[in-house]
Amino acid sequence: MTIPALATAQRPLVTLRRIGAARTRRLGVLGVASASLIVALALVAVLAPFIAPHDPNALDLLHPFAGPSPQHLLGTDDTGRDLLSRLIVGSRTSLLGPLLVVALAVALGVPLAIASAWRRGPVDAVLSRVLDLLFAFPGVLLAILAIALFGAGLPAAIIALAIAHMPYIARVTRAAAIRERELTYVESLQVHGFSGLAICFRHLLPNLGPLIIAQATVSFGYVMVDLAALSFLGLGVQPPSADWGVMVASGEPSILEGHPQQSLYAGILIVAAVCAFTILGERLADPARAPSRG
């Protein structure tokens, strides 16, 4: 089935600056700060090999637990590796992992949700039951089961977490799609003879876009916690690769020796990133109900 070309409707001209101003009003100071932090972290992750001052895996066994110095701005870990470089390079798996999970969950959940909202009836009933069942599996447990079968590492964890987080995306999308479907413009398009597929792709999906993005942003934060937890447990990213969750775990034995730096720095980065994603997600989802202060 081909999607018929729609008559090019007159679209209001919106300049980028106007969008920018509207976003700032909508998101509030905290929302904008969160978005900026996310952009900054993404830049760091992309540019990691160029901005990391040292090789993240270069050992320097003569200088373990070095304090901050011009050469090692954040000091070194138990084997003399540069902490700043490891944190910078670690941002790659720490951010790319959740991105893949959320992308996969959206790719699975949104089409299912829209199809089920469009068709209603038995399709919808079956899908709702399946979603209910999936909610019964805590994501981390499903991931641990998958890792037990397929071996430790990111691939099994990413696929399992995507399946576990898909219901959240699907449920929100389905509810909104059902509301949207009742609107008169859908009926009008049907009367004009547009196919269901065309209406869903060209009209429903764009209208649901902001909501899906908001839900995906909130999910990103939760997935980041889950993936970091799996890496912390030794089931996700494998040492010596630099990853924030791995760094929290490998720094833990040194805490009681008086060197909590590695674990703390990596932990702070995880909390800051998750905070940014949850705050931004909440603001995107419902700017009116977000607290006005700050």
Added chain:
Amino acid sequence: MRIATFIAGRLAGLAATLLVASFVVYGALYLAPGSPVAVITGGRALPARTLAAINAEYGFDRPFAVRYFQWLGNFLHGNFGQSIVFRQNVSTLVAARAGTTAFLVAYAALLIILLGVLLGLVSALRQGRTDTTILGITTVGIATPSFVAAIVMISIFTLGLHWFPAIGAGTGFTDRLWHLTMPAAALALAGTAYVARLTRSAANEELAREHVDTARGRGIPEPLVIRRHVLRNAMIPITTVGGLTVASLIAGSVVVENAFAINGLGSYLISSVEQKDFPVVQAISLLLVTAFVVVNTVVDLLYGLIDPRVSMTGASR
């Protein structure tokens, strides 16, 4: 009568969910690369006698459905099979560790309900700086993974202040309470922040209602207004979301037990994954999922019973 059908409906849903969960946990054997026997033995070279015993126990010569129901029947009778690593009954190994996990989860649940509701209520009643502070703390709290909370607490309370031990679960009630305080706090942190947020908005919603103004206008003392009119109504959403938060602690305990080297179900699950002891992985996964689903169902039932407005037709969400 309506209540009976409501309860029966939810219990049927519970049974169906558990059946599917058990099917997933069992069927996972066949998803893995390699033969199911290789998955169960973790690829170890075992004596022919042991292999024969495993084959007999799992019935690999019989059809899939028969094998599955035999396994499920055994599971329901408390026979979880044999651990490949320890050559012991999984049920014995699991039972020895279940108490610690249950203690940890119950302790964390108590913290979440007490502190969460208290913080949320204070936040709703003290507008201004107190409210803003609590809001800020809960925002960070929700975003803090339990294992990060764990290393921060170990850095402060063990390394710095020497108040609490960093590892182990302790023996005897008071020693255990002392050992599990930090783990329970780490496990409870995000949930407490979440319940506090929820209590705050639920209480704010009630405070803005007319029945509260009327009660105040009638000269009812403020503490009584808060208790009878605000808190009692706010308890409905708090019970639901609080219950679901408590249920999520069951999976969360896996991470916390590893962070604090506590010998419970969660750390046993992870070491079994590392040692490829698949029967143990199956048993603990299914136990934890069962506990999670049962708590969810109980919350669902409670919600239906405390709020008469909820339709009891048995139709699910």
